[in-house]
Amino acid sequence: MATSNVLELAAGPAKDKLIDAPMPAFLTKIILDKFKELHIFDDSAHGAPNHCLVNEYQPGQGIMPHEDGPAYFPITATISLAAHTVLNIYKKNEQGEREAAPIWRILQEPRSLLLTTGSMYKDTLHGISDLEQDTDLQSGSIANWQLLGDKSSFENGTADRQTRVSLTYRDVLKVAKIGSALKFMSKK
Numbered sequence: 001m002a003t004s005n006v007l008e009l010a011a012g013p014a015k016d017k018l019i020d021a022p023m024p025a026f027l028t029k030i031i032l033d034k035f036k037e038l039h040i041f042d043d044s045a046h047g048a049p050n051h052c053l054v055n056e057y058q059p060g061q062g063i064m065p066h067e068d069g070p071a072y073f074p075i076t077a078t079i080s081l082a083a084h085t086v087l088n089i090y091k092k093n094e095q096g097e098r099e100a101a102p103i104w105r106i107l108q109e110p111r112s113l114l115l116t117t118g119s120m121y122k123d124t125l126h127g128i129s130d131l132e133q134d135t136d137l138q139s140g141s142i143a144n145w146q147l148l149g150d151k152s153s154f155e156n157g158t159a160d161r162q163t164r165v166s167l168t169y170r171d172v173l174k175v176a177k178i179g180s181a182l183k184f185m186s187k188k
């Protein structure tokens with residue numbers, strides 16, 4: 001599958017561990033205040049996100065269905081910039097395997113915020129198809145159709161993908177202070 005370009009700032013030495021480092025101002029200004037105002041991360045381990053993934057998707061690029069997993073406090077805040085996409089949500093069957101067809105499609109508008117939490121975080125997978133155009137955009141097929149800010153861009157039922165940048169904010173549960181992280185690395 002054609003996938004996005006990813007910028008990961010302050011990734012940790014172990015996969016599920018974050019090296020404690022401040023996020024750059026362009027990822028925190030305005031946005032983190034807004035999250036506070038909306039009480040999004042009030043109950044999370046650090047009371048605020050400590051990690052942000054920046055993904056850039058060209059038309060035709062997507063991301064394989066996956067779960068965000070237990071390394072994070074179970075809330076994901078995704079800001080979409082520049083263009084829309086359609087996020088496919090998949091349920092797991094009794095064996096814990098992903099069902100073939102998505103159960104919901106979520107239309108993420110440019111400048112929108114999507115929060116994934118609760119059973120949506122724990123019991124479903126999400127992915128973005130590697131399409132150049134989204135089709136069947138209408139109330140019967142898009143779960144959040146009634147919540148859209150500007151339906152006019154999607155009213156003919158199709159929308160060409162354009163370059164989209166997403167900011168995915170999460171609270172990584174395990175954080176290594178930089179001092180102990182350096183000790184850890186020098187032991188190798």
Ligand SMILES: O=C(O)CCC(=O)C(=O)O
Nearest residue numbers: 053055063068078166168
């Ligand atoms: O770009 C998106 O909106 C999805 C990204 C995502 O699922 C992730 O980073 O875990």
Ligand SMILES: [Fe+2]
Nearest residue numbers: 066067068126
């Ligand atoms: Fe994800």
